[in-house]
Amino acid sequence: MTKRVVSFTVNDEAREITVAPNRSLLDALRTEAGLTGTKKGCDVGECGSCTVIMNGEPVNACLVLAVEAEGARITTVEGLQAADGTPHPLQDCFMQCGAAQCGFCTPGILVAAKALLDRNPAPTTDEIRFAIAGNICRCTGYSKVIDAIALAATAQEASA
Ligand code: FES
Ligand code: FES
Numbered sequence: 001m002t003k004r005v006v007s008f009t010v011n012d013e014a015r016e017i018t019v020a021p022n023r024s025l026l027d028a029l030r031t032e033a034g035l036t037g038t039k040k041g042c043d044v045g046e047c048g049s050c051t052v053i054m055n056g057e058p059v060n061a062c063l064v065l066a067v068e069a070e071g072a073r074i075t076t077v078e079g080l081q082a083a084d085g086t087p088h089p090l091q092d093c094f095m096q097c098g099a100a101q102c103g104f105c106t107p108g109i110l111v112a113a114k115a116l117l118d119r120n121p122a123p124t125t126d127e128i129r130f131a132i133a134g135n136i137c138r139c140t141g142y143s144k145v146i147d148a149i150a151l152a153a154t155a156q157e158a159s160a
Helices: 025-032 089-097 106-119 125-131 143-159
Strands: 004-010 013-019 051-054 057-060 073-075
Touching: 013 025, 025 051, 051 106, 057 106, 089 106, 089 143, 106 125, 106 143, 125 143
Parallel strands: 004 073
Antiparallel strands: 004 013, 051 057, 051 073
16 A cells, blocks of 8 residues: 655644555554554544544544645644643643543543633533543543533633
8 A cells, every 4th residue: 555645733843754545643643643642442433532633623533544634733632731841721620630540531531621622711511511522431430520621711711
């Protein structure tokens, strides 16, 4: 299978990778781009652990071909923290609220929550629930996750 060159911007950095045409964006991010923060759970679009933001929308990276990302702007969990390493308010609030246990789902939920707060800085509890409805967590029971996202929204509003 002839490989293709794909150029995109990930976490504000221009990247060029060479992949097979059937390579998923998830595998390309984790392997060719070396960004292993995005997790591979089901690999069939069921669990949300592979969520990244692509051109402003949360997507399951396991369901997107890497070649479809040509020219795209992508944010992975590695792109949430500030350039000086300061955690994103969502990351801070997840720590404060104890919103992670094993942590396998956490990168995908953080990215889905960031996409929510980017488009809706003051979401209701129902809007938070809807935004993370595609992210399965086997540990937390979701309450602390929802509390953390609500707290992050309040913190962001206060600092704006
Ligand atoms: S790994 Fe993509 S949705 Fe589960
Ligand atoms: S913290 Fe373990 S799956 Fe969510």
